[in-house]
Amino acid sequence: VATVYLREGVDTSTAxxxxxxxxxxxxxxxxxxxxxxRLDKGRRRKASEGGxxxxxxxxxxxxxxxxxLVQVQAEAQAVxxxxxxxxxxxxxxxxxxxxxxxxxxxxxxxxxxxxxLRMILANPYYAGKxxxxxxxxxxxxxxxxxxxxxxxxxxxxxxxxSP
Numbered sequence: 001v002a003t004v005y006l007r008e009g010v011d012t013s014t015a016x017x018x019x020x021x022x023x024x025x026x027x028x029x030x031x032x033x034x035x036x037x038r039l040d041k042g043r044r045r046k047a048s049e050g051g052x053x054x055x056x057x058x059x060x061x062x063x064x065x066x067x068x069l070v071q072v073q074a075e076a077q078a079v080x081x082x083x084x085x086x087x088x089x090x091x092x093x094x095x096x097x098x099x100x101x102x103x104x105x106x107x108x109x110x111x112x113x114x115x116x117l118r119m120i121l122a123n124p125y126y127a128g129k130x131x132x133x134x135x136x137x138x139x140x141x142x143x144x145x146x147x148x149x150x151x152x153x154x155x156x157x158x159x160x161x162s163p
Contacts, residue, residue, distance in 0.1 A: 008020075096111070096114060127148070129141060
């Protein structure tokens, strides 16, 4: 299908019209990538300075004034226990049952699920780090870690014991 751009005087049925269309498409793609890179760089800088950059707030933290995140003590203790139990080799269903038995609520007050714990255990934010773009090494954040780096790493490779 040929397109004619009257204002620009471009007819895509011609070689020069096709070239013009391809150049404009390439420039638009380039501009989108530059914008994405700038936004990502700004988010990472703000996060490394301790600022909240939007999105999901990790269990154990709440947004405070000036865009900073602060710990919620009861939730922070629950996160530390989850990591401790997992490092001991406890299974995710066992940890869910134990949290329920002890009356430790989720943020929304519902039951704990293994998928929720899996997300907590895999999130470097709890060790004081921030995720970067896909494949990038997490960077040190300014927020207070809820678990030591060593404990976080042990939970990444831990094979669970039977319940």
